[in-house]
Amino acid sequence: MMMDMEVMHSNQQDMDLIDILWKQDIDLGARREVFDYNHRQKEYELQRQRELEEEKKLHLLREQEKALLAQLQLDEETGEYIPRPPPSAPLQPTGTSLEVTQNVSFTETGDSMSFDECLQLLAETFPVEGTENASVCMDTPATHSNIMMSPEQPALSPADLPSAQLALPQRMTPDLEQAWMELWSLPELQQCLNMPMKDTMETTSYPLSNNPEVQSPSYPNYLQMQTLIFNPMTTVSDVKTNSLNVPTEFMNTFEGSVPSVAPSHNFREVKPEASQLNSSFSADVFYLNTELEESSGQPSPDIIESTSDASNKPTYTSMDLYSLSPGESFDKSKQNLTEEHPDSDSGISIQGSPNSPSKSAYGGESFRYDSEMEDMDHSPGSAESEYSEIFPLNYQLDNPESEVPASSTGEPEQEKKPKQHTVDPAEKSGHSGAPFTKDKPKRRSDVRLSRDEQKAKTLKIPFTVDMIINLPVDDFNELMSKHQLNEAQLALVRDIRRRGKNKVAAQNCRKRKMENIVGLEGELDSLNEEKERLLKEKSKNMTDLKEMKQQLTSLYQEVFSLLRDEQGNSYSPLEYSLQQSTDGSVFLVPRIKKTFRSEDNHLSPL
């Protein structure tokens, strides 16, 4: 509290200083309200109003989720949450649909009343004219009306609210400024409110999906921060659990039909010890999500946030990053989870994570992530190889269960010939028909990369497929020389490189072929135009020739009509013709017995 008072005091001093500066700068045309302390106070109040509104929204959503989850139960066969059938003694009317239960949850008793009271209190406390504005961070949750929260999360019940949230305005009414200075002094809040969206995007070194909601890595952190701010009683484990709510909402964003409470739910089941973790906050969030990811197969955008916040943290590898698949990859991750193992009774795996220790076995994994992005940027054939493609397959690689079929067969993949065209057992288990029921099958590139990556993982290749494929020859040789690889590893690396290179070459070849086809088609068009032009020219020439012949005939007849022999008789054009010699002189040549007359020197020069 002393610190808060100091903050207030310093703020007052700052504002006074700004006032003085304004007086000095007023001549420069600066508006008064820019430096007006009252105006700033008003803005503060506006922001507080937004804060409280968001808080109410969050609470409402939690209540909604809570009520919804009360009506749901996990279908162990499908892994989906389905409306809970009425118990033996039906407490509700039969046939209660999901929407009905949601509506019921909204209209239920005291909760909404608490918010109404809260709203009223807020309206009395903050008679602010505009409430529609929301900060960037605050806006995001409001856009997700379908936010889903964990049933186990410490959702702020109405009973908790007076101490945590709702009592805040009441208690602070005499000294609102001080109370809000407390809030504003929280670094998380300041970070959130001051963090431009683009900064968060920049710190996230890989492109996210087109979904703008996914492109806001600050959003998960924001929710965590919200919990920290508005629930002072929140424990570390609560924070973790709340942080897990964010991906659930993302899950809903991507796949609204699939209940999104699985991660939190499953997390509590599988990782109960996680609440005991007491390390740093970000690390907790990250590891918890990583574990959640491994246990439930649903990556968490929280990790993205953690990645962006602590991009240099050596605590996670790119294998972890592979699992951070927004958008489509979420579904695919779940798909892999539930569909690659149809034998599993539960759609959500609760098996152990045998590869968790092995994830660090890949020393160069951190490079792979960037390399993949470079590949997408530079590889001519990777224009369509979007981010959503990379992550699912990488997740599949990282998914411990994806290896189960291969290992369960007792036939290690390294025993397969590298150049074989047959499909690996792991691939068959993952891609052969039936298992894919919820989502479309993976793309071919996913299959291939997954194949190579799985093989590389199986043979413990210490570098990534992209490194193998895309490194220049010298670098590749240097890399190979730095690692002692056995024959199988060398063969696999060579095959991967050859296949990758040939794949790009084939893509380039096809691209060139298409370009050639397009070029030839263009050339054909131009040639056809040339042909048409020539045909027209020919026709015109024929017309001209015909006209000239007619003119020649007329001139011929005219000349003959003027010619007279010695007796003054005219020559008949039928008996004589006019011929021109090489020297330009024109002769009258008889048509009949020309030779004879020629021999008799009867040629008559004109």
Added chain:
DNA sequence: TGAAAATGTCATGGG
């Protein structure tokens, strides 16, 4: 479910 398109892979030849 079959056809067409797209893509991956292998074999081969040339630089």
Added chain:
DNA sequence: TTCCCATGACATTTT
């Protein structure tokens, strides 16, 4: 000779 690339042909997957 080896490596790399281009490309035809075939297989497989996707649409």
